[in-house]
Amino acid sequence: MSDQLLEGELDFPEINDLDEDQRLVLSIEGFEGPLDVLLILARAQKVDLAQISILELVEQYLVFITQARGLRLELAADYLVMAAWLAYLKSRLLLPDEEDEEGESAEEMAARLQLQLQRLVAMREAGAQLMSRNRVGRDVFMRGAPEGIRILRKSAYDVTLYELLKGYSEQRLRASIGHLTIQPRPVYSLDEALHRLSRLIGKALDWTVLSEFLPADTRDPQYRKSAVASMFLAGLELAREGKAEIRQMEAFGPLYLRRRERTEEGQKG
């Protein structure tokens, strides 16, 4: 049933002929959210919404989602949230009802979904009726050339509520941009770190923890962060140049550095 639906109503086979990019666009534009998909699926059952089989509907939706993902359609989070909720509802509907279950019963959950769908259908139909009324400026017309009397709005200025809200929004936005300032941060540069490390590593005889090489005054935590980062990069750089070795005993453990002997390297090479 769901296969037929996907092919019939949603024309997925045709979508398969399209480029991947175009498919993605279609997937989002075709539906107005998960309830919309459920309504299309419900219509395929060809019964009144009040008589619909919720279990069948749930299964159809889950199949739809699986197929959509199979086609690598980009699904918004709303659709997946609904899928998760429906999968839960399905399990509750299939399992025997436990008396002391907390929260809603499976029947209540199903009724909730049904009520939600009924409400959305009602509003869709109401919207369609509204839009098909004789509308001013399209079907019926006010006086084309009113001579104009201003007694409704005595104010000398013509401002709409929308303009007022828009004006406020715009100036709030400008203000938020105007107040953006970036504070200067204390930085220990990579050059400084390289210079210091190359000088010190010669004096250190054996494996030494990286923090030992940090500059003297690192009380400012921001500055310390920067110094650690630069010193680590300096260590990597020296290791790349073959001037140092790095060792770490465990993940997130302290880093040890020591000088690498050139002669050793030459012998190995």
Next chain:
Amino acid sequence: MPDDTASEVSSINDESEHLRMVEALLFATDQPLSVEDIKERLPDDADVEAQIETIRRLYSGRGVNLVNAAGRWYFRTAPDLSFLLRKEVEDTRKLSRAGVETLAIIAYHQPVTRAEIEELRGVGLWRGTLDILLEAGWIKPMGRRRTPGRPVTYGTTPEFLVHFGLESVEDLPGVDELKAAGLLDSVDQALGRMQKEMAAAEKERLEKKAQLEMEIAAETMADEGEEE
């Protein structure tokens, strides 16, 4: 009153003069007028309500009709002539499906919050949707809901009524049926009602069952009595 003599009559008859004035005002205005708006312009002794009613009847079968929206009066062309006048101008503000649904929800459920609209549609509201309806002048903030966060509620404007040719939101198409069917209540309200009905039905079932058992017991006793 034959029209040919209207000008003669008007010059002697105050009422007819008042009628002309109301007619002129309603013809000239570019916005619907309230009875008060018209009264302000007319002599104190004028019965504005009666004149409006006369004009409404006078024009009821004509090419132009006098109609009411949100208590304000205005002339507009007769709806059955739309075939003659309809403008297929490119509707730059053609509403999307989401826009139509959102407008319907605001109209039928007002006052309604953004979160409630999203719940009814089962999907997040795209940012531009309310913006477009606000810009069209069809919706406006109505107040704040007394729930956490005090969210703003939205409702429709008099311009909305004029645009769709409605006297009031009570005249929205199908609103009575929707109300009667409980479709304008929230899902929670409807669920609560369903549970109450189910509980009542269950209670009735149990009572009937007890009644039946008592009857059976009585019959059995009677049978037993007969046997004795």
Next chain:
Amino acid sequence: MPDDTASEVSSINDESEHLRMVEALLFATDQPLSVEDIKERLPDDADVEAQIETIRRLYSGRGVNLVNAAGRWYFRTAPDLSFLLRKEVEDTRKLSRAGVETLAIIAYHQPVTRAEIEELRGVGLWRGTLDILLEAGWIKPMGRRRTPGRPVTYGTTPEFLVHFGLESVEDLPGVDELKAAGLLDSVDQALGRMQKEMAAAEKERLEKKAQLEMEIAAETMADEGEEE
């Protein structure tokens, strides 16, 4: 023809239907129509000239008349009633952007002082802006702030609420709600607009400077001329 029966007549009589059409067309048009303009829209068998003449007579003693200018027809308020319209015709003007923004800030932040408005907007307030809003009747002085200099604070008036169709200023959507409604642009858009504005201001400044220099040059020349 008595008007009360117009609707009955129209349903059986083609001519009366044509009359309704011509009436609606003349009402809805925004410029005078020639007989040919109307003929184009009406069925071929319609006697447009006769209908126009009927309408002209029908409205001749009424509040609105059908008149002809340069061979084109249009409805116009009866000349003897034009005093009704003339009395309060007011040229509505658009409020400047600074005016709209200042009004919005007062509405959202009331009671608020002039200095606070300037701080919120990030630019100085032109003296006339508050005057215009005061004159429009939308704002009023509310009291004085208990700070040095005891500056006057401003707030909105009941007329403000009436004009914007609001029940209370509490109903105005907050910044988050405006953003959710799509009323706040992205920062990029706003930045782009700011840059444009700054460029325009810079251009204006340069033009003014050039103007000033020319004036000075002219004066200097004049002075020199005098000296000679």
